[in-house]
Amino acid sequence: MAITRPKGTNDIMPEEMKRWHYMENIMRTIGQTYGYSEIRTPMFEHTELFQRGVGETSDIVEKEMYTFQDKGNRSITLRPEGTASVVRAFVENRDYAEAQPTKYYYQGPMFRYSRPQAGRYRQFNQFGVEAFGSKDPAIDAEVIAMCMEFFEKLGLQRMELHINSVGCKVCRPVHKQALKDYLAPSYEELCDTCKNRYEANPLRIFDCKSETCQEIVKDAPTITSCLCEECTDHLNELKILLDASGIEYILNENLVRGLDYYTKTAFEVMVSDIGAQSSIGGGGRYDSLVEEVGGPDMSGIGFAVGLERTLLSMKAQEVSVLDKEPINVFIAVISDQEKVPAYQLMQQLRKNGIAAEMDVLGRSLKAQFKYANKRGFSHVVTIGNEEVQNMRYPLKNMKKKEESKVSIEEMILTLKEEA
RNA sequence: GUGGGUGUAGUUCAAAGGUAGAGCGCCAGAUUGUGGUUCUGGAUGUUGUGGGUUCGAGUCCCAUCAUCCACCCCA
Numbered sequence: 452m453a454i455t456r457p458k459g460t461n462d463i464m465p466e467e468m469k470r471w472h473y474m475e476n477i478m479r480t481i482g483q484t485y486g487y488s489e490i491r492t493p494m495f496e497h498t499e500l501f502q503r504g505v506g507e508t509s510d511i512v513e514k515e516m517y518t519f520q521d522k523g524n525r526s527i528t529l530r531p532e533g534t535a536s537v538v539r540a541f542v543e544n545r546d547y548a549e550a551q552p553t554k555y556y557y558q559g560p561m562f563r564y565s566r567p568q569a570g571r572y573r574q575f576n577q578f579g580v581e582a583f584g585s586k587d588p589a590i591d592a593e594v595i596a597m598c599m600e601f602f603e604k605l606g607l608q609r610m611e612l613h614i615n616s617v618g619c620k621v622c623r624p625v626h627k628q629a630l631k632d633y634l635a636p637s638y639e640e641l642c643d644t645c646k647n648r649y650e651a652n653p654l655r656i657f658d659c660k661s662e663t664c665q666e667i668v669k670d671a672p673t674i675t676s677c678l679c680e681e682c683t684d685h686l687n688e689l690k691i692l693l694d695a696s697g698i699e700y701i702l703n704e705n706l707v708r709g710l711d712y713y714t715k716t717a718f719e720v721m722v723s724d725i726g727a728q729s730s731i732g733g734g735g736r737y738d739s740l741v742e743e744v745g746g747p748d749m750s751g752i753g754f755a756v757g758l759e760r761t762l763l764s765m766k767a768q769e770v771s772v773l774d775k776e777p778i779n780v781f782i783a784v785i786s787d788q789e790k791v792p793a794y795q796l797m798q799q800l801r802k803n804g805i806a807a808e809m810d811v812l813g814r815s816l817k818a819q820f821k822y823a824n825k826r827g828f829s830h831v832v833t834i835g836n837e838e839v840q841n842m843r844y845p846l847k848n849m850k851k852k853e854e855s856k857v858s859i860e861e862m863i864l865t866l867k868e869e870a
Numbered sequence: 871g872u873g874g875g876u877g878u879a880g881u882u883c884a885a886a887g888g889u890a891g892a893g894c895g896c897c898a899g900a901u902u903g904u905g906g907u908u909c910u911g912g913a914u915g916u917u918g919u920g921g922g923u924u925c926g927a928g929u930c931c932c933a934u935c936a937u938c939c940a941c942c943c944c945a
Contacts, residue, residue, distance in 0.1 A: 757945025824905040
């Protein structure tokens with residue numbers, strides 16, 4: 452039996468790679484225009500980072516981490532998300548001592564152990580940004596704008612932006628108590644998961660898909676109704692900024708995020724028709740995470756978008772990625788005798804920056820042309836005895852079906868002009 | 871972790887318990903050194919794996935693995 456890829460992983464084959472490069476270019480452009488610099492952190496970290504950073508009660512930490520002992524007996528975890536690592540790097544490299552704010556973006560694979568399905572994989576890629584050192588809602592607005600601009604630049608349509616405030620360490624305990632008081636009489640009717648949530652993190656009951664839980668929670672006090680003055684002002688200012696910059700959003704008071712570190716602003720971007728996993732990006736503010744990881748008391752905010760899901764949406768919406776036709780030459784060889792001169796010509800073209808390949812399967816001339824056509828070469832040069840003698844070569848433009856006899860110098864010139 | 875669907879050629883899929891097939895793709899040819907269309911020919915399978923029922927199993931049963939989808943959760 453042939454060896455297959457591990458469950459939940461994907462090979463990105465060359466054909467697919469075009470779309471990835473396209474997305475990556477857009478990331479760089481957006482990062483650049485918003486003043487964010489790329490950062491790359493390790494794909495594995497000390498397990499403790501995620502336990503402290505992402506939160507012990509989150510499902511990610513409880514049951515989805517790839518954790519193992521290394522040979523030095525350290526507990527190591529493949530990163531399940533990017534924020535904790537970026538925060539760690541920000542603290543460890545003392546970037547907090549530089550002029551603020553500090554703004555990073557990153558891209559790379561994340562790992563979560565869960566059953567794969569449409570749009571959910573064990574290794575998946577995220578594009579994310581993090582901004583440290585400012586509590587200003589303008590940063591919240593800018594981060595949300597970047598996220599939306601990423602999708603828009605890709606040509607996606609019909610995204611839904613949901614925003615909410617999940618409060619801070621002042622108002623959250625107030626809401627938690629209010630919520631528990633409200634739920635207490637109906638406790639027995641809650642589903643088993645929500646019974647556990649009741650103590651650990653009652654806020655997440657809002658997220659439950661169970662109809663009875665939804666019914667119970669329908670009129671429960673939302674976090675919004677319990678927000679302190681600071682959080683209320685923050686949310687209001689954010690809304691003003693979003694309105695002012697023409698970003699449409701839905702204020703979703705039930706929006707709760709699965710990672711424990713969020714404070715104040717939380718948001719999520721949804722798109723339909725990619726199956727059950729409709730969330731293609733999300734993020735929020737985390738005002739105590741930096742300190743939690745051992746840094747100074749500094750706030751942060753960021754988002755992460757799932758690139759595989761983004762790609763699925765692009766395919767579902769039939770967004771085309773146009774790339775221009777390449778100029779590349781196939782060198783057709785008539786007989787074995789022209790192999791050496793053909794090879795020399797190929798290398799000479801390559802050294803002049805022209806993509807060139809030659810036949811390496813000893814095929815008939817006809818078969819070589821068929822191959823060149825199938826592989827989309829823009830030009831074919833044929834080399835036979837006559838060409839070697841005269842130093843002039845028939846250069847055929849495959850699209851225009853035109854052929855002319857040229858010297859090598861003329862060939863290079865023509866090809867460079869067309870590129 | 872729970873539930874459901876599906877495993878047959880490179881690929882998409884047929885074959886109603888009785889000789890494993892088709893489209894696409896791939897390779898070759900249609901007279902001398904030129905592609906896309908057309909025509910002709912060709913190659914390719916331990917029917918995921920292991921058991922069982924049967925005179926006989928791709929087909930029925932059991933197990934196992936893989937994969938897809940959904941729940942959970944999230945990107």
